[in-house]
Every structure is written in C-alpha cells, then in structure tokens.
Amino acid sequence: MRVAELSQRTGVPIPTIKYYLRAGLLPAGELTSPNQAHYGETHVHRLRLVRALVEVGGLSISATRAVLEKMRGADSQLHSIGKAQFALGPRTEPHEDAALADARTRVDELIERRGWLVRESNPARAGLAEALAHLTRLGHGDALPLLERYADAAQTLADPEVDLVLGRPNVDGMAETVVTLTVIGDALMSALRRMAQESEATRRLAD
C-alpha cells in the first residue's frame, strides 16, 4: 500500500508518518522507484504500536524509539525480553532527602520480605521509592499499609501476565507482549482503579 492508505488505516496523518520515519520509529517502505515506496502490514502494525506507546503510555518519541530498539534486540532469553520495560525509566533527577533515602530502604525491605527476584537495575525500584518519598513528605505515612495490598495485587496479577507472554509462539511476539502488557496494562489498571473507587465510595455514601 502507499502512504495514504497507511494513514487512513491507522488514523495517523501523513506528515506525522513522515516524521516518525525520520525519527526512526517506523522502517522505510520498500522503494519501487526513487520516489515511490510501498508499505505492508508490518508497517500498519508498527505504527499502531507506536501510537499505543505514545497515546496510552505517554512515552516520548525518544523513549518509544528506545523501547522499540530493545524489543528488536531481544533474544530467546526471557530476561533479555524484559529489557524492553527498562527503557521506561523516570525523566528527571529526584530530590534527594531523608524521605527518599528512607523510601529506598523500605523498597528493599519489601522486595526481600516477599522474596521477589528483582534486579538492582530495574528502574521500577527507583520509581517506587520516589513515589513513596512523595507520599511521606505529604504526611501520608498512614497510607503505607496500603502498599502491601498493592503488592499482593501485583503479585497475583503477575502469574497470568507471564502466562500470556510465554504463550506467544515466538520471541518477537513475546517481546511485544511484554511491552503492550506493561504500557497498556498500566492504563487499564489505572482506569479500573478509578472506577472501582468511585463505585465503592458511592456505595458507602448510600449508607
């Protein structure tokens, strides 16, 4: 297909497609002549993946490129596949203070207590610590017990999630599933939490 059709099928404007090509998010089409190229289903799919990462996950263009590159480089080792989620680190340096140092210890303790196998380099450690630090700075230390409930939930969910990943017929499929499950999964969970919260609150209000 030509670029117009690619645009129509994905809802992405042609100038934006060109921009993504330049930015290295989308491979060039197959050139049939110096100024004609055609695109296949892989382009449609890749473009949809890019949009999911950008729109749902809120990833920047460069973060998206990094994720896609790690995806491509995954070999059959599962931990290598998981690298894709490593490109989703935080953006800026956190404010170093006592609350943050304390939060880091708390994260280490939680991981140890649960016997989780999490590499030191996993950026989720830093992300969790930073979020906790904000919580305590705001004086919401009494929300910390909730953390255990969240961890329970995460632990419970991990099982079917990994099932889904390992059920893919090939490595590329696995890597892509990791990425979508990570990014879109956050959005799903976030929306469901908001709705469940409203529902529960409304129910209590009725009493």
Added chain:
Amino acid sequence: MRVAELSQRTGVPIPTIKYYLRAGLLPAGELTSPNQAHYGETHVHRLRLVRALVEVGGLSISATRAVLEKMRGADSQLHSIGKAQFALGPRTEPHEDAALADARTRVDELIERRGWLVRESNPARAGLAEALAHLTRLGHGDALPLLERYADAAQTLADPEVDLVLGRPNVDGMAETVVTLTVIGDALMSALRRMAQESEATRRLAD
C-alpha cells in the same frame, strides 16, 4: 519563612516557585511590606503536593491547577470530593473506529456485570475504552481475559482505599487523600507490577 527557605525545604528552585505563584498553583505569601512576604507550612505542603502531581503523576501545570481548584471546592459530599479525580482526563481526541466502538460496549458490559456504580461522565470509562481499543487493534484480543483479573484487583483495593479517605478528620484531608491516592497510587501500582512481573518471569526461567 522567606522564599529561600521555602525553596530549600522543598527542593524547588526559586524561579520555579515564582512561576508557580504566577500560574496560580501556590497562593501568595502574606505581605509584610510592598516587597516582602512570608510563607508558612501550608505553602510548604502545597508546594510538595504540586511537585507530587507534576513529577509522579506527570500532570501538566494547567491540569494541576484544575485538580487543586476542584479539591478546594469539595464540600462534605463524597461525590463532590471525588470530582478531584475528574480533572485527570485524556489529552487528545481518540481515533474513532470499530475497535473503539466495540471497546466502549465492552466497558459498559464490564461495569454492568460487576454492578459497579460509575457515572457516565467518569473519564476513566473513556480511558479504559481507549486502552482496550489499542489492545485489540494490536491483535492482542487474547489479553482480554486478563481484564477481569485487573478488575478483581481494582475492586479488592477499593475497599481499603475508601477506608483511608473516610478516615480523614476533615473534608480537605479527604479531598487531598483522594488526589494523592489516585495519582501516587497509579505510580505505586505501576512500579509494583513491573517488579512482580520481573520476579515471576525470572522464577519461571529458572525452571
């Protein structure tokens, strides 16, 4: 205290504090003379709240202002308090197609099936539908059963979350807890999911 101390205690640069004052995210200090003002603990706290929303939640300045305004306007009615989370809608118009229409029905069905009390106007409905639409466009329809597990988790978490909110001694505290629980809670859950996923995957790999 003067602005320098406010800056030191929160880690926010003075020019940025001035910017937040102009943007209406932070109330002006109490003027003691035409060019001297002093700030109190409320300013420290408000500034920390702003940074949590911006850094952890990734909210824009205008979204942050909107959230803070809704927070201030909350009365004793719980549903009014919940309005704070309504300022967290999506940023751009979604791509309308069959997948999205389908996803919307699926969301309605899920809410009905679970007997959730969720207003039509709750933006989480649209957010969930959009995320689901991306999932199906990517051909990950087999991930949909996972949605039920996510919903289970959200439902389970809602109970202690609402407990925490209702445990606050006053309305302002409740409203702020809703906001922090919504925004920081997302970050906590996201990080915990990533870690639990890595752990579970590593464990399976060992077999």
Added chain:
DNA sequence: GTTTTCAGATAGCTGGACTATCCATAAGGA
C-alpha cells in the same frame, strides 16, 4: 496528458515549562 500523489529534504510553528533580568525596596551583618 493532465491532475494527483509520492519520497525526501528543509524550514517553520506551537505550546509548555521553566529561566533570566530588571527594578526598587527591604533585611541583615560589619
């Protein structure tokens, strides 16, 4: 054979989030 579309290149635009200066005044220390 005329109108439309294309690839590739380059330049421009818009909005958001700060950051820098300036001014006149006020604090704070030697």
Added chain:
DNA sequence: TCCTTATGGATAGTCCAGCTATCTGAAAAC
C-alpha cells in the same frame, strides 16, 4: 551606618518536543 545580599513583582527570553508546511522533481492514476 553603610553595604552587600535577598526579595516581590513584572517582563522577556530560552529550550525542547512534537508535529506541520512547503518545496522539488518524479511517478501514478485516471
């Protein structure tokens, strides 16, 4: 007291991300 530093308020400037527009020959489509 005098002098350095800090301050509030105002205004202007910066930087970057993510597009968007235009141009140029050449190929498609009708």
